[in-house]
């Protein structure tokens with residue numbers, strides 16, 4: 566089987582079984598005051614330190630959550646609470662950001678969506694025309710889960726902070742984490758969301774970076790875990806696996822190879838008169854529009870041949886009304902013919918050469934059937 570839907574999730578990394586043993590040994594409640602509890606707490610703190618250092622953040626700036634959807638909900642809900650004014654959100658947010666924005670809108674908050682350029686990046690002129698002295702919160706996805714393009718968060722955050730230092734800046738870093746070289750200090754954001762299962766960790770664990778000095782209300786009240794902001798007994802196995810996977814991913818993510826695989830596929834499929842969405846900043850995701858076919862049928866045909874590809878984000882693929890592709894100017898017909906191929910550390914060039922040949926054959930077959 567060739568798995569080319571790594572933006573939806575990834576295969577757990579090979580060393581997670583060692584972590585299972587560790588988590589089984591340290592099954593104690595991290596809040597317990599006896600030695601075993603304290604040791605369990607300590608290994609969680611080590612894991613927090615690992616995640617923090619890979620982000621270029623401080624240990625006490627990382628708050629574990631159950632997933633990036635939760636991190637995004639926390640950022641939107643609590644980052645805005647008690648603030649008057651408007652919020653500005655990019656049109657390429659993942660559903661977990663977009664739906665939070667819509668929820669705020671339904672509560673009467675002035676929500677302004679910033680447009681995208683045709684290459685999928687945020688239209689900075691439009692963004693800054695929508696931000697004003699009443700903007701309390703801005704959210705811009707770092708790397709698009711649809712097109713894979715990168716937004717220049719550090720430039721944007723710096724500009725926002727220069728004019729409006731009190732505006733909270735959030736970025737969804739799920740698809741960027743460990744795939745690009747950056748650190749959160751340079752990025753200059755206040756809040757940043759990440760998820761473990763996109764980098765070889767388990768599903769059900771994520772984190773929210775909250776810049777030191779920024780106070781946001783708790784997400785969950787209770788026993789006071791996560792420095793009082795996100796109560797609930799810690800997911801010890803999830804947290805340890807997150808740190809282990811992050812170290813593994815950092816070590817094994819071969820950016821040049823990923824780029825080479827993407828380039829090979831893009832160049833070869835381009836011969837079939839397809840349109841590549843996005844720009845050169847994308848490397849782990851290849852979004853392609855194939856005129857004259859229904860992507861869903863192609864996906865089924867490829868799945869029969871044991872090649873798994875996506876149709877856009879797993880969430881948007883349930884309803885083929887792809888908001889992000891539509892925001893970059895694709896027509897409903899083009900969206901119907903769009904696929905998302907996403908590469909990961911378990912893919913190699915041999916797989917890609919084979920998959921490209923099969924994808925080409927199936928496209929030709931499909932177009933032949935239609936004519």
Ligand code: PLP
Nearest residue numbers: 632633634659710737739740760
């Ligand atoms: N943000 C982005 C950009 C994503 O791609 C995803 C997952 O598809 C999420 C957020 C949600 O992550 P999780 O599955 O951890 O809730």
